[in-house]
Amino acid sequence: MRLHPIAEKIFFATLIAVLVLALLPVLRLKELGFDIGFHYDKLNHGVAFAALMLIGSLSWPERKISLMVFLALVGAAIEILQGTTLIGRDLDGLDWAADCVGIGCALVAIGAANSLIRREA
Template sequence: MTQVRLPFLIALVLALAFAIYMAINPHPAVQVEVYDKWQHMAAFGTLTLLSVLAFPHASLLRVGERLSFLGAMIEVVQSIPALHRDCDIMDWVADTAIIVGVLVVVRIGRGMQRR
């Protein structure tokens, strides 16, 4: 059975709900003037870190694959005209880049811990 750390799981679910809400809401209430790709990277960096903390024994490859798929699906949903959002493949690239970056750091950290 997979070990789950409940506090991090709760934080992950809340962060995931917030990220999805902000991604599909036609008129997000909170608008900070930051480059769009930085917002994507902040969201998916946080989701990646919380995923690894919530599921410490999960495969890093699986975590990365699932989160990258989520980023792609968000872009597909944003292509719905009624949402008045932009579907941009580069947003998914930014999501995936930060996911990979965080997972590489986690892998290196785990390797150093084992020594």
């Protein structure tokens, strides 16, 4: 069994989950038990986008740059949608920065893993 089709399904499921959570009204998030304080919010953004980058890299290993740009644009779009809708959320550039930091951390982890694999081989 190939990993790519499974990773692609996991990527799209994760992307949908991130989009839904990002666009739910604040009151609904609190009802679901999500802590949306400043520190947790930025950490949540970073972890979500790092996970998307890692999973996406398993899905499309030859397209890391395209994936990085796509995810950065998704993060920006989320912020714009949050700032222009009536869901009790606001446009926050620091959220987008946290998304990009998560993407960057994933790229560093991928590079380190690839280096270790090459060293072992």
